[in-house]
Amino acid sequence: MSDELDQLCINTIRFLSVDAVQKANSGHPGLPLDAAPMAYALWTQVLKYNPRNPHWVDRDRFVLSAGHGSALLYSLLHLTGYELSLDDIKQFRQWGSKTPGHPERGHTPGVETTTGPLGQGFANAVGMAIAEAQLAARYNRPDHAVIDHHTFAIASDGDLMEGVASEAASLAGHLRLGKLTCLYDDNRVTLAAGTDITFSENVARRFEAYGWHTVSVADGNDLAAIDATLRAARAETARPSLILVRTHIGYGSPKKHDSFEAHGSPLGVDEVHLTKQNLGWPTEPAFLIPEPALAHFHEALTRGARDEAAWDERMTAYAQAYPDVAEELQRSLCGELPSGWDVDIPVFPADTKGIATRVASGKVMNAIVPRVPALSGGSADLDPSTYTALKGLGDFNPPAGKDLDTQGSSGGGWSYAGRNLHFGVREHAMGAIVNGMAVHGGFIPYGATFLIFSDYMRPPIRLAALMGLHVVHVFTHDSIALGEDGPTHQPVEQLAALRAIPNLTVIRPGDANETAVAWRVALETRDRPVVLVLSRQNLPTLDRSRYAPAEGLRRGAYVLLDPPGGKLELILIASGSEVGLIVAAAERLRAQGIAVRCVSMPSWDLFEALPQAERDVVLPPSVSARLVVELGVPQGWDRYIGARGDMLGVERFGASAPSEILLREYGFTVDNVCARAQTLLAR
Numbered sequence: 001m002s003d004e005l006d007q008l009c010i011n012t013i014r015f016l017s018v019d020a021v022q023k024a025n026s027g028h029p030g031l032p033l034d035a036a037p038m039a040y041a042l043w044t045q046v047l048k049y050n051p052r053n054p055h056w057v058d059r060d061r062f063v064l065s066a067g068h069g070s071a072l073l074y075s076l077l078h079l080t081g082y083e084l085s086l087d088d089i090k091q092f093r094q095w096g097s098k099t100p101g102h103p104e105r106g107h108t109p110g111v112e113t114t115t116g117p118l119g120q121g122f123a124n125a126v127g128m129a130i131a132e133a134q135l136a137a138r139y140n141r142p143d144h145a146v147i148d149h150h151t152f153a154i155a156s157d158g159d160l161m162e163g164v165a166s167e168a169a170s171l172a173g174h175l176r177l178g179k180l181t182c183l184y185d186d187n188r189v190t191l192a193a194g195t196d197i198t199f200s201e202n203v204a205r206r207f208e209a210y211g212w213h214t215v216s217v218a219d220g221n222d223l224a225a226i227d228a229t230l231r232a233a234r235a236e237t238a239r240p241s242l243i244l245v246r247t248h249i250g251y252g253s254p255k256k257h258d259s260f261e262a263h264g265s266p267l268g269v270d271e272v273h274l275t276k277q278n279l280g281w282p283t284e285p286a287f288l289i290p291e292p293a294l295a296h297f298h299e300a301l302t303r304g305a306r307d308e309a310a311w312d313e314r315m316t317a318y319a320q321a322y323p324d325v326a327e328e329l330q331r332s333l334c335g336e337l338p339s340g341w342d343v344d345i346p347v348f349p350a351d352t353k354g355i356a357t358r359v360a361s362g363k364v365m366n367a368i369v370p371r372v373p374a375l376s377g378g379s380a381d382l383d384p385s386t387y388t389a390l391k392g393l394g395d396f397n398p399p400a401g402k403d404l405d406t407q408g409s410s411g412g413g414w415s416y417a418g419r420n421l422h423f424g425v426r427e428h429a430m431g432a433i434v435n436g437m438a439v440h441g442g443f444i445p446y447g448a449t450f451l452i453f454s455d456y457m458r459p460p461i462r463l464a465a466l467m468g469l470h471v472v473h474v475f476t477h478d479s480i481a482l483g484e485d486g487p488t489h490q491p492v493e494q495l496a497a498l499r500a501i502p503n504l505t506v507i508r509p510g511d512a513n514e515t516a517v518a519w520r521v522a523l524e525t526r527d528r529p530v531v532l533v534l535s536r537q538n539l540p541t542l543d544r545s546r547y548a549p550a551e552g553l554r555r556g557a558y559v560l561l562d563p564p565g566g567k568l569e570l571i572l573i574a575s576g577s578e579v580g581l582i583v584a585a586a587e588r589l590r591a592q593g594i595a596v597r598c599v600s601m602p603s604w605d606l607f608e609a610l611p612q613a614e615r616d617v618v619l620p621p622s623v624s625a626r627l628v629v630e631l632g633v634p635q636g637w638d639r640y641i642g643a644r645g646d647m648l649g650v651e652r653f654g655a656s657a658p659s660e661i662l663l664r665e666y667g668f669t670v671d672n673v674c675a676r677a678q679t680l681l682a683r
Contacts, residue, residue, distance in 0.1 A: 005296060006223055009044070010036045011281050012079065012293040014252070017071035018275070019286040020092035020099070022266045027093060027101065030262030031069030033275075034220060034247035035154060035185045041226045042152060042183065043076050044297070046234065050304030051081035054110045057333055058311045060149045061112050061128045061440065065121030065165075066156035066185060067102040068264065073111065074099045079289070079297040082110040086287060105439060105467045113439045114467050117459050119162025122182065123429050125153040126168040127436020127445075129180035129240070130421070134376065134396060135442050137416035139329045144318040146311070146329070150179045150234060157188060157195050160203060164459070167429035169240075173211025176398040178237035181230070185220075187249040191263045204244055213239040220247035252279040332374040332442045335470060335526055341371045342520055348512035350543035357534040357576070358476040360512035362387025364519045369393065369419070372523065376437070377446035377472070378421035380430050385536075386448040386476045394418030427453045431460030431473075438469040444523060448474035450482075451491040451533055454498060464529040465503040471529040472522045477536045478508065479631035479650075481577060481663060486656030496635040498531055505605045508533040510579030512541045513550035514602055521554060521606070533576065537659055540580040547583075552600065556607025557618050561586070563595040570596045570677055571619065573640060574629045578668065582629050585673035592674075594681070597623075601640070625680050629673055631666075646680050648673060 017032035048060040064073045071092060077084045084098055091097035098108050102116030112128070115121035129151045136147040159165050172180055184203065188195045204214040213236045217225045226245065233241035250262025253275045267275060276283045319326035331338060344367040348360060369375050369390050376396075383389040399415035423430040427449050434445040447457075454461070454475055464471045480490040498506050505528055509515040515534065522530040542560070544550060552558025560583065562568070570589070572582040579600045586596045599618060601607060607615060619626070619640060626645035628637050634649040641647055648667060655662060663669065 005292060006040070008290055009293045009296055010040050011279055012289055013040060013072065013075045014279070015276060015281050016075040016078070016089060016287060016289065018267060018272055020071045020074065020089050022269065022272050023090060023286070024093040025266055027071055027266060028068040028264050029071070029267050030187070030189070030249040030256070031066055031156065031185060032072035032075065033251045033253065033262070034187050034249050035069065035072060037221050037223055038183050038185070038226050038245050038247075039072055039076060039154065041223055042230060043080060044300070045227050046230045047152065048149060048307055049300070050308045051077075051110070051300055052305065053308060054082065056308050056311070057441070058147065058149050061125070061151045063112055063115065063121045063125045063128070063151070063153040064103055065115055065119070065125065065153050065159045067115030067121060069154075069156075070099070070101065070103050073103055074108070077108070077110040079294065080300040081298055084109060086289070090287060113436065114463055117463065118156065118158040119165040120432050120435075120459060120463060122153055122155050122159050122165040123168035123432030123460075124436035124439065125151050125180060125182065126172045126177065126429070127433035128440040129172065129177040130175065130396065130433065131437040131440035131443055132179060133177060133416040134419070135329070137399070138373075139325060141318070141322055141325070144314065144321060146315050146318045150181065153182045154185055155182050156185050157199060158190050160184065161199055164428040164432055167426040168433060169207060169210050169212065171424060171426060171429060171433070172240045173207070175396075176211070176238055177240045180240040181233040182240070182242050184242055184244045185247055186244050187247040189249040189258065189260050189263060191260060193260050204242070207242045211239060213241045214244065215241070216244040216246070218246055220245045220251075254278055328373055329442070335374075335441075335444075337523060338371060341523070342368065344368070344371065345516050345520070348516070348541045350545075351541040354538050354540040354580075355512055356536055356538050357509055357512065357515045358385075358387050358536060360515040361474065361519065361532065361534050362389075364516050366391050368519065368523070372444065374442060374444045375446070375523070376419040376421065376443050377434060377448070378423055379448035380423045380427045380453070381425045382449055383420075385450070386474055388446065388448040388474055390419050393420060395420045395422060397422070423447070427456035428460070431457035431464075434471050435460050435464050435467070435469055438464070438471050439467065444470055444472065446472040446474055448476070450477040450489065451475040451494050452477070452489050454494050454531075458497070461498070461504065461529065461531075462501055465501050468503060468527045469529055470526050473529065473531045474534065475531060476534045478533045478576060479535070480654035480666060481631060481659040482536045483659035483662065484656055487653040490654030491632070492650050492653060493633045493635075495533065495630075495632040499604055499636055503528045504531060505529070505603060506531045506533065507553070507603045507606070508576035509553060509602050510542075510574070510576055510600050511539050511550070513544060514553045514600070517550050517553040518602065535577045537577065539577050540583075542580075542583070553602050554606065555610060555614070555618075556603040556605065557599055557601035557615075559618055560598040560600050562597050563590060565595070567595040568597055568620070568623050569594055569625060570681060571599055571623055571626045572596060572629065572673070572677070573599045573601050573619075573626060575601050576630070578629045578631060581668060581670065581673060585670045585677070588670060588674050589677055594677070596677070604636070627673070627677050627680055629668070631668065644680070644683060646676055648676055
């Protein structure tokens with residue numbers, strides 16, 4: 001391979017990207033111009049992939065964390081032979097195209113994860129590296145390394161400014177994730193200005209302090225230096241690697257070289273012309289792909305087919321030597337639940353005292369996890385409070401030989417095979433890391449914290465919903481009823497905020513048996529993330545011989561109990577901890593001769609998925625006297641309350657006091673529910 005061919009290929013990437021941005025009159029040409037050499041070196045010399053099978057299990061993962069530079073990724077995908085045509089490149093950022101403004105998983109072949117919100121892709125890459133390390137530790141056998149790949153990312157200045165990247169980098173360094181490499185596009189420019197006005201830290205020293213291996217490339221066009229550092233990073237097994245590549249945004253543009261103007265706007269017709277001239281590229285035609293460059297890029301097809309075929313042979317030998325383990329691995333990679341996975345889920349006996357749904361959830365999880373090897377995750381330093389530790393299954397942490405004590409906290413020691421992840425007080429990174437595990441494959445990952453801290457996690461939760469990832473979020477301490485910790489820790493608006501996210505299933509179970517069904521739904525729901533919202537305080541476990549079965553949760557809302565005789569005057573509706581409250585209030589109202597129905601509504605999303613006729617059975621349009629009771633803001637409940645209905649909610653912040661006092665002061669008592677119902681009926 002000659003220097004001339006290298007330069008031809010690099011400029012092909014550059015100008016395919018620039019022409020796409022210019023034709024769309026929208027996009028980010030600066031990063032493709034400066035990062036093309038490092039991307040070229042990675043994709044032609046180091047990265048293991050097969051363009052004909054973007055889902056090959058043992059491929060290396062590549063994440064463009066700097067998702068605004070999507071034209072760079074699309075150019076690489078087209079040139080190396082993925083199912084992305086030149087016409088797709090020409091339709092960059094247009095309606096219905098495969099080349100949206102930022103990379104979207106599931107939309108474009110070869111895109112591993114949806115990026116664009118800066119820092120998220122970097123943290124996703126950490127999750128992918130965790131996934132590879134855990135699967136390799138659990139399933140590889142001597143002479144049978146069927147899981148053996150690396151994770152690479154390209155990150156920008158903006159990525160490394162974001163807090164989520166710092167959180168994830170800190171954890172990655174602690175975990176000694178030696179198969180993770182990040183190429184830092186150090187062009188020292190962001191959208192609004194040069195980084196000298198906001199970002200003057202020594203990035204290399206910061207990452208060294210995190211426990212990363214760092215190396216610098218002084219000239220982003222020095223292919224030999226980039227290649228050498230990539231190979232050194234691949235050889236470094238004890239630490240993740242950061243390669244700091246000094247680049248110049250808008251490289252080659254006479255007017256916009258090193259200027260923030262090259263970041264987020266097309267160069268302009270004249271400047272495209274001048275840039276092509278400056279770099280010795282024909283000014284016409286646009287979207288030029290020289291045949292020698294295309295032939296060289298297409299070597300990836302032969303290389304990828306060869307590598308996957310060799311892996312197929314290894315996998316066949318592995319399956320012959322370890323058939324049961326191979327079957328388990330394959331099932332997890334396909335996202336399938338094993339037969340009988342839920343047979344050990346407990347049925348909770350009726351109990352007026354009951355248990356907290358967080359406690360019930362912990363019991364259900366530990367009943368499930370021996371039969372569902374894909375279930376793995378942890379909390380943001382809150383296992384004792386969220387009840388999400390997987391007992392006896394070990395802690396994911398550097399194993400013996402990585403200079404750390406190997407005594408774990410979950411009864412199984414420390415190793416990469418441990419299924420308990422400890423994220424530390426890093427909620428934002430936790431959300432993005434479990435997304436990375438999900439997109440990698442082989443896992444149903446979960447993360448846990450208090451509901452109030454879902455605010456820290458909103459960006460990755462939204463991205464999980466956008467990608468349709470099978471992720472479970474366990475949020476406990478779900479209301480002001482958590483008590484003395486006070487308003488800083490008492491969620492009020494968080495339920496409404498989560499319910500507002502499209503393609504996210506939010507479930508707030510009302511007792512222990514609803515919690516068990518909620519976990520069934522969470523594991524069976526493969527096309528979207530699921531949020532479980534759980535109580536700190538004990539809730540009565542309903543007597544299901546008297547009330548409808550908890551399986552009604554699957555419908556989102558169901559009738560717990562109807563009055564005798566068929567007459568119906570009033571509907572009481574609640575979710576979560578307030579279900580027990582409306583049941584108690586209904587008893588008193590019935591004693592007063594009022595025909596009242598109790599409806600448990602743990603999930604709007606599941607309920608809205610029902611046909612209207614089935615929803616009308618639960619909430620008959622003819623019964624307009626409806627009272628909703630929920631420890632949260634009323635926002636959104638109007639769709640179920642109707643014109644004559646009412647809601648007992650929380651419209652101000654909480655306070656520090658014992659939970660029973662708070663509930664009384666905020667009106668969540670049987671007396672107040674009955675009084676509100678009487679007022680409603682008197683209208």
